[in-house]
Amino acid sequence: MLEIRVVEPGTIQLTGRLDASQADEAMTALRKLDGPLTVDFVGLDYISSAGLSVIVETYRRLQGAGHAFRLVNMQPRVRNVFKYSGLDRILQIE
């Protein structure tokens, strides 16, 4: 399961798993957000290509509007998926 929580204005925290069965729900939730955004991955245990697509779409939308988009606190195994896909070279991961 996936939980998306707004911890403060401009920061959301992901908990659980962002897989293909959760991607549509995640996309719907993230499309409601606007302005600079920090996504805290501290509670995210798993991500697949479907989850990456949710993050990429959000990045494109917010960056296109001139907003900052940061990803923070990834577990190494989640960060590896970004690395394998090449997205670690494009997205701001801290």
Next chain:
Amino acid sequence: MPEGRFPRDIGALPSIFEFVAEFGSSHDIPDDQRYDVELIIEELFTNMVKYSADGAPEISIGLERDRGRLVVTLRDFDVEPFDVTKPSTPGRESGTELPSAGGRGLHLVRQVADELHYEYRDRNSTITVMKRLDS
């Protein structure tokens, strides 16, 4: 070899992850490597769901620990061939530096798996993946 049959539906993923977790617990598979196996299976399974919608209602997934490696077998019945071993490096989305989404899942599988084999016979596809286990 433990084998499960799962509906050709993305909604089957939680049941598949449960199947992998149970196998991992009973065969002492480290969490990080179980995660890799879940990723491999999700990407291959969702590919079958997306691109072989007219196939048989269920897809078979088998797991086997063979000494120092894990063998994952996905079998898809009554489908057209789709050779997942053919190289495809994701290109770039037009006008951006972003790697394109197309082929991203199979690209991840090739990064994580140690061996990937494909066989097509009598309208059935069989994908076999080897993943080395840390001792």
